[in-house]
Amino acid sequence: xxxxxxxxxxxxxxGEAAEVAELVQAALDGGMAPAQVLSGGLIxxxxxxxxxxxxxxxxxxEVLIAARAMHAGMGILRPLLAQTGVPSAGKYxxxxxxxxxxxIGKNLVKMMVEGAGxxxxxxxxxxxxxxxxxxxxxxxxxxxxxxxLLTTTMVNMKTTVEALQExxxxxxxxxxxxxxxxxxxxxxxxxxxAYAPDxxxxxxxxxxxxx
Amino acid sequence: xxxxxxxxxxGTYTDAVLVDHISGRVLAKAKALTSYHxxxxxxxxxxxxxxxxxxxxxxxxxVGLVALSTTLATNAIVEGRGCSVCLLLxxxxxxxxxxYGFERDLVTQDVVYLRGGxxxxxxxxxxxxxxxxxxxxxxxxxxxEAFAVSGYFGVRNPAHELRVRAMIEELTTPDGPSMPVTxxxxxxxxxxxVRRATTAALNARLxxxxxxxxxxxxxxxxxxxxLAPLMIVKGDGSLVQAGWAMQRPVETILSGPAASVxxxxxLAGRRDVWTVDVGGTTTDIAAxxxxxxxxxxxxxxVGEWRTMVQAVDVHTIGLGGDSHVRVDEKGxxxxxxxxxxxxxxxxxxxxxxxxxxxxxxxxxxxxDLDGQFVMRxxxxxxxxxxxxxxxxxxxxxSPQSLRSLADRLRYGSLVVYxxxxxxxxxxxxxxGFTPTDALHVLGRFECWNTQAARLGxxxxxxxxxxxxxxxxxxxxSGVSDRVTTALVSKVLSDEVTLPExxxxxxxxxxxxxxxxxxxxxxxGCELKLNKPLVAIGAPVEAYLPRVADQLRTELVIPxxxxxxxxxxAVAGSVVQQIEVTIRPLSGNQHVRLHLPEAVLDxxxxxxxxxxxxxxxxxxxxxxxxxxxxxxxxxxxxxxxQNAPTKSGWNECVYLxxxxxxxxxxxxxxxxAARSA
Numbered sequence: 087x088x089x090x091x092x093x094x095x096x097x098x099x100x101g102e103a104a105e106v107a108e109l110v111q112a113a114l115d116g117g118m119a120p121a122q123v124l125s126g127g128l129i130x131x132x133x134x135x136x137x138x139x140x141x142x143x144x145x146x147x148e149v150l151i152a153a154r155a156m157h158a159g160m161g162i163l164r165p166l167l168a169q170t171g172v173p174s175a176g177k178y179x180x181x182x183x184x185x186x187x188x189x190i191g192k193n194l195v196k197m198m199v200e201g202a203g204x205x206x207x208x209x210x211x212x213x214x215x216x217x218x219x220x221x222x223x224x225x226x227x228x229x230x231x232x233x234x235l236l237t238t239t240m241v242n243m244k245t246t247v248e249a250l251q252e253x254x255x256x257x258x259x260x261x262x263x264x265x266x267x268x269x270x271x272x273x274x275x276x277x278x279x280a281y282a283p284d285x286x287x288x289x290x291x292x293x294x295x296x297x
Numbered sequence: 298x299x300x301x302x303x304x305x306x307x308g309t310y311t312d313a314v315l316v317d318h319i320s321g322r323v324l325a326k327a328k329a330l331t332s333y334h335x336x337x338x339x340x341x342x343x344x345x346x347x348x349x350x351x352x353x354x355x356x357x358x359x360v361g362l363v364a365l366s367t368t369l370a371t372n373a374i375v376e377g378r379g380c381s382v383c384l385l386l387x388x389x390x391x392x393x394x395x396x397y398g399f400e401r402d403l404v405t406q407d408v409v410y411l412r413g414g415x416x417x418x419x420x421x422x423x424x425x426x427x428x429x430x431x432x433x434x435x436x437x438x439x440x441x442e443a444f445a446v447s448g449y450f451g452v453r454n455p456a457h458e459l460r461v462r463a464m465i466e467e468l469t470t471p472d473g474p475s476m477p478v479t480x481x482x483x484x485x486x487x488x489x490x491v492r493r494a495t496t497a498a499l500n501a502r503l504x505x506x507x508x509x510x511x512x513x514x515x516x517x518x519x520x521x522x523x524l525a526p527l528m529i530v531k532g533d534g535s536l537v538q539a540g541w542a543m544q545r546p547v548e549t550i551l552s553g554p555a556a557s558v559x560x561x562x563x564l565a566g567r568r569d570v571w572t573v574d575v576g577g578t579t580t581d582i583a584a585x586x587x588x589x590x591x592x593x594x595x596x597x598x599v600g601e602w603r604t605m606v607q608a609v610d611v612h613t614i615g616l617g618g619d620s621h622v623r624v625d626e627k628g629x630x631x632x633x634x635x636x637x638x639x640x641x642x643x644x645x646x647x648x649x650x651x652x653x654x655x656x657x658x659x660x661x662x663x664x665d666l667d668g669q670f671v672m673r674x675x676x677x678x679x680x681x682x683x684x685x686x687x688x689x690x691x692x693x694x695s696p697q698s699l700r701s702l703a704d705r706l707r708y709g710s711l712v713v714y715x716x717x718x719x720x721x722x723x724x725x726x727x728x729g730f731t732p733t734d735a736l737h738v739l740g741r742f743e744c745w746n747t748q749a750a751r752l753g754x755x756x757x758x759x760x761x762x763x764x765x766x767x768x769x770x771x772x773x774s775g776v777s778d779r780v781t782t783a784l785v786s787k788v789l790s791d792e793v794t795l796p797e798x799x800x801x802x803x804x805x806x807x808x809x810x811x812x813x814x815x816x817x818x819x820x821g822c823e824l825k826l827n828k829p830l831v832a833i834g835a836p837v838e839a840y841l842p843r844v845a846d847q848l849r850t851e852l853v854i855p856x857x858x859x860x861x862x863x864x865x866a867v868a869g870s871v872v873q874q875i876e877v878t879i880r881p882l883s884g885n886q887h888v889r890l891h892l893p894e895a896v897l898d899x900x901x902x903x904x905x906x907x908x909x910x911x912x913x914x915x916x917x918x919x920x921x922x923x924x925x926x927x928x929x930x931x932x933x934x935x936x937x938q939n940a941p942t943k944s945g946w947n948e949c950v951y952l953x954x955x956x957x958x959x960x961x962x963x964x965x966x967x968x969a970a971r972s973a
Contacts, residue, residue, distance in 0.1 A: 185883065215417060223393045237942050240950050241881060248417045252450055253390070254399060254491030267948075272940035275952060 090116070094127030094159065099134055101151030103158040110159045120166040124203065128159045132201030136286035146194065149285070153197035160200070174205040176296050177227035179259075181209030181218065183246055186239035191265060194285035195231060202289045204229070215242070215249035222255050228296050231288070232278075234265040243268075244276035251277075260295040264288060298353075299361040299966055300324065302523065304343065305556055305862035306336050306367050308636065309577025309619055312863040313343035315355055318362065318966065321563065321868070325351035326860040333723050334675055336369060337513035344521055357522030361966035364866040366530035366556035369510050370503050370549045375600040379502030380442035383407045385433060386494060387457045388414015388422060388449035399491045402602070404498035407441065409433040413457045414449030418880065419889060419896045422449070425457045430464055438469045438476065445501040447481035447494040453878075454896050455482040477504040477544075482893070484545065485596075485605040486876040492596065496605045500547035507546035511539045528925055528964055532597055532608025534559040534590045534865070535872035536964050538925030547606055550599050553862060554581045554611040558590040560865025561831040564855035571788075571826065573780060573841065574861070575834035577619040578636040580780055582612040582787050585831075612787040616779050618733040618836070622772055623665065628761035630772045632779065638728035641737045643670060643696060644749030650728075653698050654752035658759070666703055668756040670728040671716060672696035677724055684708075684715060689724065696728065730757055732776050732840075735769035742836045777843035778812050784848065785811075785824060812847055826850040833861035871926035871962045875917050877909045879954040902954055906935065909956050917960045926962025933958050 090113045097105045106128075113123050135152045138144040144152075167174075178199050182192045189211045200206045207225050209217055218230065230250070234240045243263050250256040262280040263273050273281035280295055282288035299318040304311065311331045315324040327346035332338035348355060373379055382405045391410050394400060400408075411433070413425035434444070444465050448457040458480040469476040479501040481493035515527060529542035532551035542549055554574070561572040568588040574581040584591040590609040597608035615634025623631045644650050650670060657667045673692040681689065688706060691697055703710050719725045730753040736742035737750035754765040761768055782798070785808065789796050798805040809815050810822035826848040832841040837854055845852035857864060878891040879902055890897045890905045892912075899905045914931045921929045938952035 219393075223390070223396060226396070237944055237948060237950050240940075240942065241952060242883075244952050245417050248488055251488040252417065252490050253393060254489050255393070255397060256489075258397070267942040267944040269941050269943055272942060272950065275938055275940040 090118070091123070091126035091130065094123070095131035095134065098128060098131030098152055098155045098159065101148065101155050103155040106155045107158040107162060110162050114162070114166070120163050120170060123159075124163055124167065128156055128163070129201055129203055132156055132198065133289075136198055136201075136289055140284060140286040146190070149194060149197070153194075153201070156197065156201050175203040175293070176205070176229060177225050178204040178206045178229045178231060178292065179209060179218065179221050179225060179227045180206055180231040180233070181213035181221075182211040182233045182235075183239055183242040184212055184214045185242055186234045186236055187211045188233070188235035191235065191285070192231075192233035195233065195264065195282070195288045198285045198289045199231070199292050202293065204292060215246040218246050219249050219253045219255070222250065222253070222259060227259060229292055230259050230261045231292075232261070232263045234263075234268065237267050240265070240268060240272065243278070247277045262288070262291055262295065298355075298359055300355050300359045301362040301364065301867035302344065302347070302360045302525070303863040303865070303867035304340055304363065304365045305553060305860075305866055306331050306339065306365070306369070307553055307576055307862060308368065308579055309617070311336070311339035311343045312860045313340075313347040314857070314860050314863040314867070315347055315351055315360075316864060316867050318867075323857045323860070323864060324353060324355060326857060326863070328860070333372075334678075335513065336367065336510060337517045340365075340514055341517045341521075344518065344523070348521065358524075360523045360525045362528065362867065362964055363518060363523060363525050364528045364530060364536055364869070364964070365514060366552040366862060366866045367510065367549060368553050369506060370546050371551060371553070371599055373503060373506050374499060374550065374602060378506065379499075380505045381405070381407070381440070382443050382445055382498055382501045383409065383433070383437045383441045384445045384447070384494060384498045384501075385409050385411055385430065385461055386447055386449075387411045387425060387451070387461065389447075389490060389494075394491070402491050402495045404495055404502060404602070405445075407437070411461070415451070415454040415457070417450055417453060418882065419450065419454035419891060421454070421456070425460055427460070427464070430461050431468065434465055434468045441476075443477040443479070443501040443504055445479045445481075445494070445497040447490065447497050449490050450488075451480070451482045451490075451493070452486050452488065453891050455480065455894060458482055459894070477501060479504070479545075484547065486878070487596075487605055489605070492603060492605050495602055496547060496596075499602060499604060500545060503546035504543065507549070508543050511543060515539070526925060526965065528871075530556045530559075530866050530869060532606055533592055533872070534609060534869050536869045536925065537871065538923070541924045547604065550604070550606055551597055551608040551611060554583060554613070555590055555609040556865035556869070557581060557833060557862040558583045558585055558609055558611075558865065559869050560861030560863070561585065561833050561855070562588055563864055563868035564833070564857055564861055565831045565853045567829060567831060567853060570829045570831045570853070571784065572831045572833065573784070573837070573844070575617060575780070575832070575837050575840060577617045578615070579613050580616050580783065580834075582614075582780075582784055583609050584828075610791075612783060612790075614779065614783045616776065616783075618736075619731050620776075621727070622730045622732065622735070622757065624757055624761040624768075628763060630757075630761075630768065630775050632732065632772065632775050635727070637669075637731060638672070638726055639731040639733040639745070639750070640668070640670075640728060640753040641734050641745035641747060641750040643672075643728040644746035647696055648746070650696060650698070651746065651749050651752065653701075654749060654756070657698070657700065658752055658755055664760070666699045666710065666713075668730055668753045669699040670696045671699060671702060672726050672728065674724055674726045681724075685719060685724075688712065688715060688719070692725065699727075730754065732772055735772040736836065736839050738765060738769045739773065741773075741839050773839060774843060776840045777847070778814065780840060781812060781844045781847045782808065784826065784830075784844070788826070824848055829853055831855065833858040835859035869964075871921055871924050871964055873917060873921045873924055873926070873960045875913050875920070875958045877913060877956040877958070879905045879956070881951055881953065902937075902951070906954065906956065909958075913956075913958045914960075917958050921960035921962050925964055926960065927965035929960050929962035931958060931960045
């Protein structure tokens with residue numbers, strides 16, 4: 087049994103989407119619980135991807151391919167997980183802030199935190215502050231992640247934090263920020279809870295914020 | 298000679314002091330019992346007495362200033378008193394309010410959502426729906442006593458709030474003066490639309506109450522020939538003229554604790570200390586940083602409400618000299634949080650209870666009901682139930698023991714639950730054994746009937762299986778231990794997180810070792826408070842030395858520590874602030890100034906700062922004079938927010954500038970007012 091999980095993890099690492107899907111189905115047919123397939127196979131594989139990406143042994147394209155394989159597996163698991171009521175790690179709203187159309191970093195984070203078991207709601211790019219507030223209202227997430235590549239749009243992260251404050255919901259979510267030019271000092275100054283320097287760290291940060 | 302009269306209405310006592318305005322010397326002090334249903338009665342008694350007992354002759358005309366710290370706003374909020382208020386919310390999202398359960402925070406049921414509001418940059422999101430506003434105001438002008446108005450991002454652009462305020466003033470004037478209106482942006486510049494609504498609604502609700510208090514206090518003072526200006530202590534320890542406080546009563550919450558911190562500073566002359574104020578009902582712990590009370594960055598919490606009022610960061614525990622003492626099954630004293638009348642004080646007024654105590658001690662195995670008495674506080678103003686009426690009739694002439702009431706009334710010991718409700722309505726008062734009685738027994742503080750205290754101690758000691766003196770020692774050291782624990786909790790909560798001692802046995806074990814309450818352990822623990830401790834209230838000499846020992850710090854008990862709150866009331870300055878926010882506009886072409894009453898776009902930050910420096914000080918000085926200040930000094934603090942980024946060569950992102958203008962002045966005196 088455990089061999090199947092290990093195989094799922096290693097196929098995921100290698101980015102073999104079709105095989106991951108097949109293996110997931112096989113594991114389920116063999117009577118394994120969906121939650122076990124998720125944590126022992128998909129999340130375990132994605133964790134390894136995160137570690138190696140952080141260490142510089144994997145690069146962005148490889149991560150994207152692995153994430154695609156993860157999605158293939160999740161496609162099968164998701165309806166079953168919802169049925170069995172397996173709790174997700176929490177809802178996570180993500181978006182690139184207003185004025186900024188860059189989505190690679192945001193998508194990487196999305197895949198990684200999804201891989202870590204969060205239920206991600208992706209608002210896309212160029213998301214104005216009131217959209218973030220509306221999404222928080224609708225989904226009542228535990229985490230809000232913001233991405234910005236440009237120094238000129240980073241200021242909109244502050245505007246978004248302020249919009250959450252004004253709505254009165256700032257205290258009920260944790261806010262994390264990231265992007266090529268973003269720094270820890272910047273995150274502190276705008277009143278975010280945390281800064282993640284890359285997609286793999288984003289998972290650790292997200293986990294520690296909801297711990 | 299110019300004399301300032303300071304008055305503090307506390308949970309148990311109303312204190313009055315006369316202070317020489319030039320030297321700050323205390324000339325006379327007096328205490329009376331606080332009269333909850335009409336604070337001016339206790340105030341009148343304390344003022345009469347303080348004028349009589351002054352060592353140097355002080356005439357009412359010598360009083361140039363009266364300053365009052367009052368629990369009225371705090372109590373009214375906790376008890377849910379106040380007038381009917383309509384809350385008009387502009388541009389708020391009712392679904393969000395509902396989904397997050399924020400309705401509870403809106404104080405009133407009468408909430409009207411109006412279209413309008415702004416965004417974070419102060420741009421109008423939607424025009425104000427004036428027709429709906431008009432309709433709402435007209436429908437309510439005969440039904441409510443005050444309006445509160447709060448706009449979404451109203452602190453970034455108050456235009457809609459100001460427009461609605463003007464409409465209310467216009468539409469409610471026909472039959473006399475316009476109705477009181479409170480706008481959110483007047484009370485704070487901070488973001489959080491829900492809390493601004495809470496704060497504005499609470500303020501509106503308190504206006505008639507504070508107005509009434511000030512009117513009765515003024516006439517109480519006038520009857521005694523005192524015509525000096527009346528000032529009220531705000532929750533941050535500063536003073537405002539009574540007329541101003543009537544507009545912003547919510548700013549007087551935590552007035553008492555703030556006055557006590559200011560009093561500690563004034564009397565002890567120390568600028569960086571922790572202050573402990575042991576009162577009859579509660580003990581307040583607060584910090585003095587560089588001569589100013591440390592304020593709560595989150596805004597003051599009162600009862601269930603989190604407000605945006607800047608007030609002293611005070612940690613209050615339900616423990617005081619008049620806390621009710623019982624014993625648990627192990628014979629350990631349980632102290633508070635209920636406040637009762639000490640037996641020694643009750644016997645001082647009603648000596649007949651001494652016999653009753655003696656009787657209880659001799660009669661049988663003493664139980665929980667023994668040694669407690671009940672007295673009537675005031676006749677009920679509203680109709681009461683038949684049971685309550687029968688109970689109150691028993692109390693009409695004199696205090697009765699709880700035992701005899703239980704024996705005589707229909708439901709026996711269940712009378713206790715009935716009493717608790719009457720106590721909450723302040724119709725009856727309970728008397729029982731207190732730490733103050735313990736001090737009488739031990740001979741460390743004696744001003745009332747020691748015999749009653751001894752008998753009360755004997756009753757409890759019999760339950761605990763101890764000698765009366767041993768029990769009293771445990772009570773007194775128990776008070777000290779609780780104060781020490783509260784101080785440790787407060788410092789930890791400021792610096793790390795609030796400890797939950799019951800749920801963290803290892804932390805609790807270390808604390809017990811630090812308190813010196815564990816013998817025979819191989820592990821010792823010492824705690825050290827890195828600032829001196831100033832103790833005020835009465836009688837702190839009995840409790841605080843042990844606290845200072847346990848925390849290995851210096852203890853300062855200033856002269857007149859027993860009336861520090863009242864001294865603090867007159868020692869405060871008049872302080873007013875205006876905050877100006879500058880934000881880059883998108884595209885970075887211009888910056889936007891968010892001024893108290895408007896927004897303004899200018900080409901550069903420096904031009905924005907220069908504009909604010911030109912315009913604001915004059916406005917602020919006028920404001921400070923309105924609030925009752927003399928010799929006003931205005932200073933500005935500027936904070937630029939430049940956050941470092943990783944791109945380029947240490948490039949920074951400009952996030953904005955906060956300008957804080959502060960005006961500080963001495964309270965203006967009657968003489969100065971007359972010559973002006």
